[in-house]
Amino acid sequence: MADWSERATSCWGKLQGNETMHLPLVRHLQDAGDVMRALWAQQPRNVRRLFAESLGGEDAACAFVCFLASVHDLGKASQHFAFKAYPAGRPDVADAMRANGLDVPLHVDRPRGHALLGQAHLVDWLARRYAADPLKAQHLGGIVGGHHGSNPTDTELVDARIALRQEPPGWAEVRDEIMDVFATRSGAEAYLEQWLSKPIPVEVQVLTIGLVIMADWIASDEYLFPYGPPEADRAERALAKLNLPGAWSPVESAGDPDELLRSRFPRLGPTARLNAMQREMVRVAEEMETPGLLLLEAPMGSGKTEDALLAAEILAQRFGLGGVFVGLPTMATSNPMFARVKHWLDHVPSDGVTSVNLAHSKAGLNDEFAGLMPWARTAPAIYDDEVGTREAAATVHAWFLGRKKGMLANHVIGTIDQALFAGLKAKHVVLRHLGLATKVVIIDEVHAADSYMRTYLKRVLTWLGRYGTPVILMSATLPPSQREELLRAYADGRTGKVQLPTTDGYPVIHAVDDAGATAVGVELEGNDVHVALTTIDDGMDSLVTEVGQRIEDGGCVGVICNTVARAQEVFDVLSRRLDCEVVLLHSRFLAPHRAAREADLVRRLGPSGDKRPDQIVVVGTQVLEQSLDIDFDLMITDLAPVDLMLQRIGRLHRHDRSRPKGLERPECLIRGVDDWFTDPPEFPGGAERIYGRDSLLRSAAIVEDTSSVAIPRDIPTLVARAYQITPDVPEAWGAAAREATKVASCDQSSKVRRAGDFLLDDPRRKSNLNALINGPASDPDDSHGYRQVRDSEDSLEVIVVVDDGDGYRVPDDVGPYSGGSIGYSTPEGPLARALAACTLALPHSLSGMWIVDRVIDELEAAVDVSAWQASPWLKGQLALAVSPEGVGELAGRRIVYDLSHGLIVESEQKAIRQ
Structure with a gap:
């Protein structure tokens, strides 16, 4: 490091605990700059083009990102960082800085973060060296200030500048030396005046922070960049070890578009052709x-x-x-x-x-x-x-x-x-x-x-x-x-x-x-499929009669319910009263059990049709309306918003095949309405909680005056009608429909307002990064972080274990470790993974705000999972114990899990009676 003064090389960047080695700050910065040069070469063309257009060409763009990566930890050359060598047990490092004329205090009141200090000094350096406009200087400074993932506010920057001015001589000179050296080494010196002459787009600033963070994390990896004496080709050796792949670069394909389809999706067969769409x-x-x-x-x-x-x-x-x-x-x-x-x-x-x-x-x-x-x-x-x-x-x-x-x-x-x-x-x-x-x-x-x-x-x-x-x-x-x-x-x-x-x-x-x-x-090939819509009574007798009569000569029937409890009830009734196979599918099966059921259904009811049964009834929830490529001869569905009912109808006569007698023409039977003849109709409480009364009324109105739909021709018309501003419903429903629409509109406005609490700024209204990310949103990678982008309460997830009297074991039929003993020590990797697959999300009745604390207390008291905390698969998880027959109790409710029904949570009153 011959280019540096002894004072600069004495500043530490990283410590190795109580060991004798440390990494000088300038070496870490040089590592980061070298990593960035390699990362930049691997960026896809679209990013390099965006930067080049904004910064003055490819060379200027490379200099920009390398310069900012090289000075990202500039703020570590300060008392606010240097003193931390003492509490870290490394007074030798502090003494070396003192020996080179840098005052290192034993303590700093209210130490500021080094990213904040680095931003403040970089802006000051640009003003002194280039007479930079402070606002334009922030376009570079914010990248340094944000390299730990959040951005300081203007108030914090004012405070940081005051704190830096109060430091004794020497520290500012070291920071200037770092800036000067890396401006030259990176090539930024030739472009800084140009960059400061006009605004740098906020999108370039954001992506640069992302690249700087990547470079910093790689350069901070002690395995790749070890402490100790510097070695030749340090960055080159490290990056060869890391071996990050470059950008995907698909080769241009010319020729027949149909051949493109066949070559990319060979499973479609040698005669596959693109359809018109x-x-x-x-x-x-x-x-x-x-x-x-x-x-x-x-x-x-x-x-x-x-x-x-x-x-x-x-x-x-x-x-x-x-x-x-x-x-x-x-x-x-x-x-x-x-x-x-x-x-x-x-x-x-x-x-x-x-x-x-x-x-x-x-x-x-x-x-x-x-x-x-x-x-x-x-x-x-x-x-x-x-x-x-x-x-x-x-x-x-x-x-x-x-x-x-x-x-x-x-x-x-x-x-x-x-x-x-x-x-x-x-x-x-x-x-x-x-x-x-x-x-x-x-x-x-x-x-x-x-x-x-x-x-x-x-x-x-x-x-x-x-x-x-x-x-x-x-x-x-x-x-x-x-x-x-x-x-x-x-x-x-x-x-x-x-x-x-x-x-x-x-x-x-x-x-x-x-x-x-x-x-x-686009004109699709083939004719529209005309699906007859028929409303039926919501009673179980009506359902049994309809299904039984229609599959006398065979048939595959899908019955979609709006709630798990309702699907389980339908499954029980149909299983008892029909002389055919009945299968249940919903979200409250253990993941391996659900995956096995889905795979079996696709194998038997999917496009190949090789194993298609003569008679089967599949009862399910909304899981049947998304992504599963299965095909029914008859569809029966609860009333739902029109767009979702059309998704469900999409599983009806989905593939071209011969149909059983009586089911040659596609028909969808619609139930899930307490009484079709009241004005307006009444809906089960579960459906209203999920979809809202407004959308159900709109859907019911369409069903009542539509005897058939042509798929796909009628899809846009029906969806547009269901979502128009003023509900199109019978006159007798008018007052109720208007009230439901008003409630739905208020609810939607409330959702948008709540989402705004965590919403990132609009790029059109942001010129620099100050305060871009300092809001209330928590880390999405943390447990349940995904809830911030979904308007729902946290569900409570548990791992199901079987209590056989002598200890706990893994449930049956979940893979290689089925039935395996868990023991009382930390489960080994494969066993822990098998356990982690046995999760269930408890229903709202056991995870709502009014009951969740009681449920957690009971779960923690029932099964000691302290040994799980050492397993990355199981840490933080709760266990729900059931008997070998699948029976348990939680918060006064009887719980049953079996391979036919999944998780059943019985009411408190029913549990008491039993």
Whole structure:
């Protein structure tokens, strides 16, 4: 470190506990700058282009990020940091600084953070060296001030400047030396006047903080950058050990679009062809002049996933994106999507191996994802029927498994929450922005986001528009008002106000880019499917009669209920009174049991049809309306909002096959109304709590005057009618409907206001980063952090264990460790993972605010899980013990778990009677 004064080299950057070694500050800063240079070279073209356009070219952009990474810990050259050597037990380090003329006190009253101090000094240095306007200087200073994940306020910066002026001589000179040396080394010296002459876009500032944090974390890894004497090629050696993959770079594919489909999705078969919608989607992606948003509205089962992935590959190749993010409504829908996206990636020609990540709280329990872990890979990751075994195009890299790093992998599949978190005013949110900005962002079933979630989604879309990040949104049943909200949110960030086209077409592709907004209608091949709608009484006798009569000659029937308790009741009745197989599926099964049921249903009722039973009734909840590719001969559903009923109808006659006698024509029977003949009709309390009276009244009105629907032609008309401002209902319902609409409007306004408490600032109203992230949102990576982007109370999750009298064991039929003894010590890794899979979310009746404390107390008293705290799989979890027969008690309620019903929570009165 010959370029440095002895005073500068005496400042410490990192200590090794009570050991004798430490890392000088200037060496850590140099490490960070060297790491940044390598990271910058790996950034996808879209990020490098954004920076180059804003900062004066590629060389200037590289100098910018390397300079700021090199000075990120500038504030450690201060009394406020240096004195910490004493409480850390390293007076030798403090003595070395003292010997070089730097006053190191034994204590500092109210020490300021080094990121805050670094920002204050950098702004001061720019003013002295370059006569910089203070506001423009903050555009660079805020990057240093935010490198720990949050940004100081203007008031804090004033206080920091005062604190720095009160330091004795020497410290400011060291900080100036650091600034001067790294301005020269990074090449920033040649560009600083230019950068300070005009505003640096806030999106560049945010992404730079993300890159600086990455560089700092890598340079702080003692395994990669050991303490002790410096060695030659230090950064090069470290980065070779780390071996981070570069940006995804799909090879341009030319030729027949049908061949593109077959080569990317070989499981579709050698004769597969693009349908009209897919062909149009490919064309629109190929002809977009600039990166933009594509909103695809098309019927259920029409190939939207393949659509989106083909378009994502084209957009990534054309505009230089480094990966994809695919967001789904739930963990249960994310898991099968992970397998689909992984298979697609393995068939996209690209340069080098990239990284993939499954992003949700239970990702480690996904067997396919777990099999891609670095320590689990023992063989080539894929087998292709045509080319034999070969290395996978995307695999899991250990670095991206670390806390807060998951979104930085090249490809991420997870819940929509992972994207919505980028709209939170939460610490380290810049890493989520960096992760999303470098990818083509795909969000499926976007209609599932309620008004609370859409508040975050719209803000994220505005930021993505600023970044120029391509976005693909998909839905089969999107209300027109929501479509407009989403298109405008992206346009606000990308191009400002645009004239949105009006169209009644369906399917339809809306596109927004720098050229404006367009809508392209598509004619689907084939005829509409005409589905008869029939209302039936809600009584069990009526249900049994309808099902029994209609499947006399065979048939596969789906019965969808709005609540778990209702589905369990229907299952019990049908199981007793029908002479056929009856299966129940809902969210209160242990994850392995639910996954096995879903896989079995797809195998028997899916597109292949090889194992299709002659007679079966599948009773389920909303889990049947999302993502499962299953096909029923007859659908029976509780009344629900129209868009969700259409999703359910999408599982009716979904595939082209012969049908049993009497079920040749698709029909949907609608129940779940206490009395169809009252004005207005009355609904079960559970349905009203979930969906609200307003949407149920609107849906009931449509059902009452609609004897059949044509799928897909009628989908947009019905959805638009259900969501229009004034409810279209019979005159006799008018007063009740208006009151319900008023209540729903107030509730929606309340949701939006609550979401605003945690909402990240609009990029159009932010010029610098001061106070950008210092709000009330907690860390999304913490337990239950996802609740901040969903308007719901925390559910209480428990691990189910079996108490057999001699101790506890793992439940049956959950995998290799089924029935295994748990013991009283910390469970080993595989056993702990098996236990972690046996989780259930308790219903609201046992997790509501009025009862949750009592429930937790009882759970903690019943099963001692103190040994679990040493296991990363089980730490912080609670256990619910049941007998070998699956029976337990909690808060005065009898609880039963069995393989047929899942979790049953009986009422307190019933438990007392028994």
